[in-house]
Amino acid sequence: MADRPRALLAMSPEFLPQLFPEPLMRRLDAVLDFDPALIARDYADPAAKAALGEAEVIVSSWGAPPLNDEALAAAPNLKAVLHAAGTVKWIISKAGWERGLAVSSSSGANALPVAEYTLASILMAGKGIFQLREDFRKARNFTLGYIHPQVGNFGRTIGIVGASKIGRRVVELLRPFDFTVLLADPFVEAAEAAALGAELVQLDELVARADVVSVHAPDLPETEHLINADRLAKMRDGTVVVNTARGRLVDTEALTVELLSGRLSAVIDVTEPEPLSAHSPLYDLPNVFLTPHVAGSHGNELSRMGLFMVEEAERYVAGEPLLHRVDPETLWRQA
The missing domain is CATH 3.40.50.720 (NAD(P)-binding Rossmann-like Domain)
Structure with missing residues (x-):
């Protein structure tokens, strides 16, 4: 040319x-x-x-x-x-x-693998895979035909924090599944959320209702520790926190307290600080699936x-x- x-x-x-x-x-x-x-x-x-x-x-x-x-x-x-x-x-x-x-x-291109990682995390967490893997590894045996009563993805409630490009793609990927999807975002109206396939709620309601809370908000001064001790305390026992956004959005110290208690579980791809201290208990907890900032494009x-x-x-x-x-x-x- x-x-x-x-x-x-x-x-x-x-x-x-x-x-x-x-x-x-x-x-x-x-x-x-x-x-x-x-x-x-x-x-x-x-x-x-x-x-x-x-x-x-x-x-x-x-x-x-x-x-x-x-x-x-x-x-x-x-x-x-x-x-x-x-x-x-x-x-x-x-x-x-x-x-x-x-x-x-190309932020839209980078959103795709992050959303795929998130979907995989939600589905695996719903099946109880992370804890069951630990149990299986320790026991080296299992009872064929035993039904695990606390797992399964049918009828779960998934909370999406932030209608970013990634958050919207996650909502889209969740459509074929039997989930109720909640969305918290101050810049989205109820009609827009419904068109995406989600119910618009306030963040405090989302964390109280969701089985999985997945964070997709931007890293801004206003969003630092968006998921803080108070909101973690509002989560029901067994809730799974997924963070593929930025570590600062979740209060690491408060989350660690909840994870150490065994009340919550987490899939964490980003942390504060990043990387975590080599002495952090999050590396070894069976209810934590920790990855080294790999959800984005690689x-x-x-x-x-x-x-x-x-x-x-x-x-x-x-x-x-x-x-x-x-x-x-x-x-x-x-x-």
Whole structure:
């Protein structure tokens, strides 16, 4: 394509082949004119600064330098940023939004594996798999035909905290199952929740009614310890807490007290601090399933994030609206 817009890659170099394996790189090269060997880590670098001065599009990801006032002043032709990662809060300055940059993000692609992890956790927790596994491992035997009376997913109540992209996808994935789904989110109306397939309730009601409480709210000053000691105390015995959002949303100390008592169980992919101290009891409790921040995109899932931005580049060049464009007006309350 002779009139391909000039572009610049900006990210940690090790992510490039994972996000854009050869077939995706060919598609990106078909619509954007860039040097694949030049990957900006610092816009003050002479080669990066020269390319920035000509760039109409930046294709960025983890490790990209922020587009601060100095970088924007050096980028007079810049019109779009296609971010093959999650949040753009740290990369686009106020001046960038004021310029009217078209900014797109792969946060929707990253939401998919997190929602899949959450669904698996909910179903496994409902079957009592985590405790039963521990029991089986210790006994090395079981009674064939014995019915475990306290397990099962029929008629469970699932509480979703936050109608984020991930939270909405989890609600969607729960539809085929025989669950009652509750949703707590101050920015959602009852009719919208019903259209999603959930009952809108206040958070205190959600934690009191749900068999599983799954956290999907953004990490904001207002959401620190959203699940605190009082709300944990409101949960019924046997409730399972699932956190794939951010560790700060759950009071780790208060949750640890409840888990040590055996009253609650948890599936935890994110913690505060992260990682936990090597002496934390959460590593060894049979009612805790602890994973090392793996719910989001890993391995071949990174190429889906690249695909989202390749498709956005194709839309941009075709003059079509960007499907995953970030709204600066609502960005503050997103993850």
